[in-house]
Amino acid sequence: MTKTSPSPEAIAAWARLVRVSRQLVERTEDALKANGLPPLAWYDVLHELAEAGEGGLRPFELIDRVLLAQYGVSRLLARLEADGLVEKLPVSDDGRGQTVRITASGREMRRRIWAVYGACIAERMDARLSAQDLKTLASLLGRLRDPPASD
Amino acid sequence: MTKTSPSPEAIAAWARLVRVSRQLVERTEDALKANGLPPLAWYDVLHELAEAGEGGLRPFELIDRVLLAQYGVSRLLARLEADGLVEKLPVSDDGRGQTVRITASGREMRRRIWAVYGACIAERMDARLSAQDLKTLASLLGRLRDPPASD
DNA sequence: TTCATATAGATGCAATTGCATCAATAAGGA
DNA sequence: TCCTTATTGATGCAATTGCATCTATATGAA
Numbered sequence: 001m002t003k004t005s006p007s008p009e010a011i012a013a014w015a016r017l018v019r020v021s022r023q024l025v026e027r028t029e030d031a032l033k034a035n036g037l038p039p040l041a042w043y044d045v046l047h048e049l050a051e052a053g054e055g056g057l058r059p060f061e062l063i064d065r066v067l068l069a070q071y072g073v074s075r076l077l078a079r080l081e082a083d084g085l086v087e088k089l090p091v092s093d094d095g096r097g098q099t100v101r102i103t104a105s106g107r108e109m110r111r112r113i114w115a116v117y118g119a120c121i122a123e124r125m126d127a128r129l130s131a132q133d134l135k136t137l138a139s140l141l142g143r144l145r146d147p148p149a150s151d
Numbered sequence: 152m153t154k155t156s157p158s159p160e161a162i163a164a165w166a167r168l169v170r171v172s173r174q175l176v177e178r179t180e181d182a183l184k185a186n187g188l189p190p191l192a193w194y195d196v197l198h199e200l201a202e203a204g205e206g207g208l209r210p211f212e213l214i215d216r217v218l219l220a221q222y223g224v225s226r227l228l229a230r231l232e233a234d235g236l237v238e239k240l241p242v243s244d245d246g247r248g249q250t251v252r253i254t255a256s257g258r259e260m261r262r263r264i265w266a267v268y269g270a271c272i273a274e275r276m277d278a279r280l281s282a283q284d285l286k287t288l289a290s291l292l293g294r295l296r297d298p299p300a301s302d
Numbered sequence: 303t304t305c306a307t308a309t310a311g312a313t314g315c316a317a318t319t320g321c322a323t324c325a326a327t328a329a330g331g332a
Numbered sequence: 333t334c335c336t337t338a339t340t341g342a343t344g345c346a347a348t349t350g351c352a353t354c355t356a357t358a359t360g361a362a
Contacts, residue, residue, distance in 0.1 A: 006269050009285035010276035014175075016292040021172035022218055023297055024165075060340065067173055072319075074342055096327045096340045118157050125161035128294050134160035137291045141167040143279050146174055211310060223349075225312055247310045247357045 028120045035116050038109075041066065041076060042085075043117060046110040049086060049102035056089065056101035085109050179271045186267050189260070192217065192227060193236075194268060197261040200237060200253035207240065207252035236260050 006014070029039060044066040049057060062073050077100055080086040085106035088098045102110070125134060157165070180190060195217040200208060213224050228251055231237040236257035239249045253261070276285060 004266075004270040004273060006272035007277050007282060007285070009282045009289070010272050010280075013280075013285040013289040013292070014272050014276055016289045017168075017172050018176060019218065020292045020295050021168050024295065025169060026218075027297065058340085067170065067177075069320075070341075071321085071343080074340095075318085078342090094328075094340080098341080115155075119155040121157035121161050121165050122155055124295060124297065125165055126158050129161075129164070129291065131158060131160045133291055133294075134158070134164040136287065138160070138164040138167045140280065140284055140288045140291070141164070141171045143284075144171050144175065144275060146178065146275065209310080220350075221311075222313080222351085225310095226348085229312085245310080245358075247355095249311080 024120075024124055027124070028117060031116050031120050032113065037113050037116060040117070041068070042080065043110065043113045045073075045076060045080060046085065046102060046106050046113070049100060050107060050110055054101070056099040058091070058097055058099060060097075062100075080106070175271075175275055178275070179268060182267050182271055183264065188264050188267060191268070192219070193231065194261065194264045196224075196227060196231060197236065197253060197257055197264070200251060201258060201261055203253075205252065207250040209242070209248055209250060211248075213251075231257070234260075 025040065032039065045062060048062060048065050059073050059077060060070070062068070062077075063070055066073070068076065077086060077088070081088060085103060086100050087103055088100055091097050091099045129137065176191065183190065196213060199213060199216050210224050210228060211221070213219070213228075214221055217224070219227065228237060228239070232239060236254060237251050238254055239251055242248050242250045280288065
């Protein structure tokens, strides 16, 4: 049987984790808004598509990468396409699906978001923890991933 | 002038932080739903009100504690009240405001949520990191708080 | 007192999200 | 081939959230 009662240390670490990450994300979203830029989720998708290169990605491949539900990806892509940041291509060997590719203005938008996003990360992470501490933090967090081997 | 370009270590730690906390919270929300229980936000409010005791809290005092916007608190309290989990009392020396107090069924609901929530924390934190590592994690996260002294 | 400003909380409306389901194609067994 | 089931992606509808604004009371200066 599984342990059902968390230790005080686990509770404290959990509370910090949830609270701090929410604060960090929220402040970053605020910074983006203040600069008239779209939400972080847009960056995530543009980033994945930029990494994927010319071949693009199928929408279902984005689901795990950006941690969105299927319908979330579907609608986010619709908005990105409406803004001309991505383009959808039919895929030859599967009549159901499509391939999504980032456009030139998509890359441009990604750069503009990163200018703000990257500054937030530098300001809130580099300015507060040493490179060594950042590595330790990433390593500890890595052990909390679920399932333990993914991400 | 402020540094605007984050280190690779900062980017890696940030990515892990955001991703892991989202996964953890999402899976906890799923567990609550699977047990027919309300979202985590309800627990947060019930927890704060339980800690506050008989005196209760003013709605505006909940804003920073549960990291919700003013209208978010207003509407969440309305739902909690509709479910009989909290009660609103007029406050004598300020005709604008009210005091919110947890009810008996509110305390009961808090217990029922904790049975699931606490198990999630134990399973995802205690089972993966030692008490010492949990302390280290909490300490590193503490340095990311903003402003550095609050929380 | 009187008026300007600040604070507490609620709410109309638009945008977003979640849930359930749908349509269309694919895959695989009888 | 035919039929059942699985997969891909979209969408109608309800619930939630964000934004802007509103009402009501409080506070403080003139």
